[in-house]
Amino acid sequence: MTVHVRTLDELLHAPLEADSDLTTQEYLVNMGPQHPIAHGSLRVVVRLDGETVKEVIPVPGYVHRGVEKMCEHLNYRQVIPYTDRLDYLSAIMNNWAVAKTVETAAGIETNDRIEVIRTIMAELQRLQSHALWWGVTGMDLGAYTAFLYGFREREIIGEIFEETIGARLTMNYIQPGGLMYDIKPDFAAKVKKLLPYLKDCVEQYETLLSGNVIFQERLRNVGIVDGARAVALGCTGPVVRASGVPLDLRATEPYGAYGKVQFNVVVGTVGDCWDRYYVRLEEMRESIRIIEQLIDGIPDGPYSTIRYNVELTLPEGIHYGQVETARGAFGVLIVSDGKREIPYRLHFRSPNFNNLWVVTAMAPGWRIADFISIQSSLDLVIPDIDR
Amino acid sequence: MIHAIKVAQEERLFAGKSVSVAVITRGRPPGYLRVAFSAVTGLLRGLWLTLGYLWSPEAIVTRQYPENRATLQLTERFRGNLRFKFPNEKAQEDHAAFIEQLAHETQTHAHVAADLVREENETRWYHNCTGCGKCQEACPNASIKVFTRQGEILEDREVDRFVWRLDSCMFCNACVQACPWDAIEMTGGFENAVYDRRLLVYNLNRLAGPRINYIEEEENPDVRKRMVERRDRYGGEVPLNGFALPNLPPVTTPMESGSRAIDADAQARLT
Amino acid sequence: MQFVHTMAAAAATNTTWTPQTLADRAVDSVPHSLWLTAGYFLLAVVGVAALLSFLGMALIYIERKIAAHFQCRLGPTRVGPFGLLQTLADTLKLVFKEDFVPPKADRSLHMLAPFLALLVPVVLLALIPYSPNVQVADLNIGILFITAIGGFGVMGILIAGWSSNNKWSMIGAMRAGAQIISYELSATLALLVVVLFSGTMSLTGIVLSQQEGWWIWRGHAAGFVAFLIYLVASTADLNRTPFDIPEGESELTAGFHTEYSGLRFAFFFLAEFINMFTVSALTATLFLGGWMPFHVGDWTGFNAAMDTIPPGIWFLAKTTAVIFVIMWFRWTFPRLRVDQLMHLEWKVLLPLGFANLFVAAVVVLTELYPFPLGK
């Protein structure tokens, strides 16, 4: 039995189909690694016939840093800052995934205060991430002003993070057994002041882009994927929810304070780019709703149940924990040998890596411009794909 | 909105659970005229929104950085720069009047006088660090290297040089959290741009010596003076002195005066 | 410049002249010395170049500031007072930047294309009546000339895209070709409506025909619809958002000018903005009464007050208003897809344009026109 291993060159230098009737030929173009739609450095080789996309070959790996290998040399606390640098727009939620895994495995208890603060922070980050995504989608489709409005809201939410956490992007906030800092006394008041503003912003987003006929035409019925296929392609998060599958870990396996609050899992019906767009807008409203329910009654208690310098050793075995980030299920799989305080093997289940490949099913048959809509509707963060 | 968007709440059985979902549905496509009408109104509403921002200068949120340097306040927790805590520093800073007087007496500018005072007053640089190395252990990527030495008075080891690599620091705050002595802190300084990256590796401590309380317990000023030794920002085992830290080219002409001799031993310790 | 002024004076006095009289007058009006002629020519070239670059830089500065204020920010502030010298710095930098021709590009065409792109809007500038006495050439076939030359503008882009030997440039150029040629049709149909109303193809004639009221409202619905069609079609001709698919950044990196750097890129940049000025000036001339002041029927006092404002200012104000609208579009709307662009042209604008032309013809035939404004 031999297994044939291919190379990219082999794939790209396969003969291109020439239409015999007309003197046209298909051609390959590289979208990336340096291309505005790459949103970082993802290379997508697109086989085109005129303007029509025939085939899409994503070639990730231009920011593959080997984090999983590095984590085999780091203890569990030191792993957390590295999760910031995967999906940096969901840094707090990624931290939470590691913290949750370690807490469950090592049997560390947390208290209500910690869980409520974690939930509020995670939802704020989801809002921030979606605002940023909204802006970037606008920019991808040519509406540059939308980009700046999205970033304005990101910055305003970011001020709260800066005040509480002291970082703007790479948070390293949620620690095993608690938080890095307690919240400031005026935290709740500031967040409460922010929420009506954010609601107003979502309405503005509706006016500026959702209500725009050009924007709607760019997204509607483009890149349809049905629920079963999306699940089989490993999609999670808004991508799979837009196809009508209410797969949301916050609701199906409640963690943190999600069990205590009322919120809806937003699902679409068609599974096109428009649904993916609108699911995120609705999720912003749901996030605001979740924060509204929690912000008034943050319980008292310590912000960390264990000391920082305590050694964390996990029992032998496989430990897995996952959270719902802004882009889907982020999971941490730790294989521990039970002896050392570093993992034997650590694997990140990244939502973006699994969401990426759905483009190969969505894009063929559409134009280059639709490929742009499709890729921005997936909301990919490239370092999370590559890890 | 051209096609009506409806968001309806319902309960749905999913993964063996009842999940409350908000389903986004769209209405039937309306007729041609209605589409044309709502397309035009949609475009106009967008234009109206942006025009509103154009006419309202109060909506401008720009903070003009280099112009607002004097008033720029970062939050107290902001992680922009690692620095030593110098408990005596504040008291020394308050001696502005003294400095002014000194400047007047020595006929120099105030900042020269301030430098003179700083040179003289080593008490300003007394620190909390014991050189225990917890921060070094906590650092995920070895951005901190604490060199210790045998103390003059103390039997324990005390900090000699606290080398921090700003060029590789990831500002995760682990060192500050791990420090049992509250000796280091993250501050909001961010104006660290350089032309040569070797300038980003430097000593955080200004004095090699024991923790502040050991020095201040000592009554005899001569002994006090002997307990500590000056350390420069770029003196010692930092790359400017001819060392190669991992992946950091050494300066071809190493500093000669005012710095300690380079020993191969120290180089080995670093790499 | 004297040459230009004489031409303008000639244009004002005599509106029916042929290229022959043009040449005669040109020869008459300058001293009969070859050196002096060359000197004047050089002076004119330098003057026009300075004027054009000033115009381009001013427009770029305005665009940057307006965009910034749309987006809740300040725009250039640090170079000169209010950042006024920002575009000057940009220009100087671009002039002294390395001028690069890709090794496998068609060298001569690659170097020629930016000049071709700039040529068309500059030629069209000569036709515009800025003020009663300021116009370089008032051709009696002005509208025809505009459509003929305007269609030529796409050549620069096509050549640029083809000669760069870059796939993105090529796609961009092809898109631009398809787009500009399609939208020229609608633009022309809109122009024809004005020609029908005013009964002349001379631009000065068209301005003078709007003495009673501007075509945008005096032409009934037809005039207004033609104005809208012309605005949309000319925005498309300019390759500006929402029709900027030839250089759509997120799709084609920089479209047809991907491989251009330094001065040649600056020429494309300049061409875009001069083109925008030309198109806006034409819109103002054809639909908004050119340099005519704003009059309202019987309000003699108001009308007299309006007359005190010089016609040049009126012209500039109207042009600026149109430029603002085009910029406003850009900073609000997303970009269309290439097939939607074609759909808009061939299935919406073109039928509308034809219908509109028909309506205009009916209006003219049944002498619903002209009706005095305000009565």
Add this chain to the structure above:
Amino acid sequence: MGVALGKLPGIVERFPGGAMAITRLDAAINLARSNSLWPLMFGTKCCAIEMLMATGASHHDLARFGAEVARASVRQADLMVIAGAIVKKMAPRMRLLYEQMAEPRYVIATGSCAISGGPFMYNSYTVVRGADEVVPVDVYVPGCPPRPEAFFWGLLTLQRMIREGETIREPGIRRKPVMAALPEDVSLHEIRAEIRAALANENVIDVTQAANQKPWARKVREWIQRASLR
């Protein structure tokens, strides 16, 4: 160099007062260049959000410096902001982008990853330890990621270098100041004269030569050659 600049100094300096004119021209050109730095849209990682997007956003507004004209095309960009980790797979591509930029081109490395490999300096099998192994870097802006303000400071630092740096007499020879600014809380005595002396020799760089000495330059040449042979 730019249009008609190659031989300009040689010609002008023959005339009386020519040298002065060239010096003035130099100052004007450098002023223009320093105030018109159009960045290349090139970011690999987290820093890209802060450096290229947040700085351009309304709260910080890169446009104030005239640098909001972010170009997607390499040819039209002046400034390459290396924001994020450079891995071995990306390094040749980044090198290629650098070589495709038109002169004069400037490089800012922002964030720990781009300066030294940062968080991924040890135990990572792909990360290049410092963008300066690939392209010559003019200014380093440390942080992880740096604040947008820190990037502005870096930009001001670069502007200072450009104003003092290059002349049209010797295009490509760049003089870097030794210190960008005196670090806070540090007296002049500590930034010793020796540092200045030690670095002064190294801070005059022939950009083109320095570029060719980088380890990845050869690899890129081979790579391009291989690609063009196909």
Add this chain to the structure above:
Amino acid sequence: MDPESLLALVETEHPSIRRRSHADRPAVSVPSGELLAVMTTLRDHADLRFDLLLTLTAVDFPGEDRFELLYRLYSTVHGLWLIVSSDVPRSRPVAPSVSSLWPIAEWQEREAYDLMGVLYDNHPDLRRVFLEDDWVGYPLRKDYQDEYMLELPK
């Protein structure tokens, strides 16, 4: 369905599997020869319907000369969890591809091949995903050597 009855159900379908200890969720160990058959059952059985392959990865045990392949399955129909593990020898790391069952496995397996060097039989497009094709070695293996890599000083 509780974990016990889930495991019992899988065991009755495929007696060759063994239950696996040291795992946070119900886990079974499958001989690599039967992996595809077991996976087909897990996906298609009306009471199981594991339709989401959350993670697919491999763990290197050089001391025991084996790679452990880990599949983590989730059923969006019944809300069930299952970990499937399978050992392949390190000297001949060939495993059947499950990409015919879950399309996403195509890329997850490519990742495992790229970083760990596990070869998947009947894979439609087995090639490196992150690293370049001329990369030597499989970096996530415990014995991977790289002359450029620096060890973290401790």
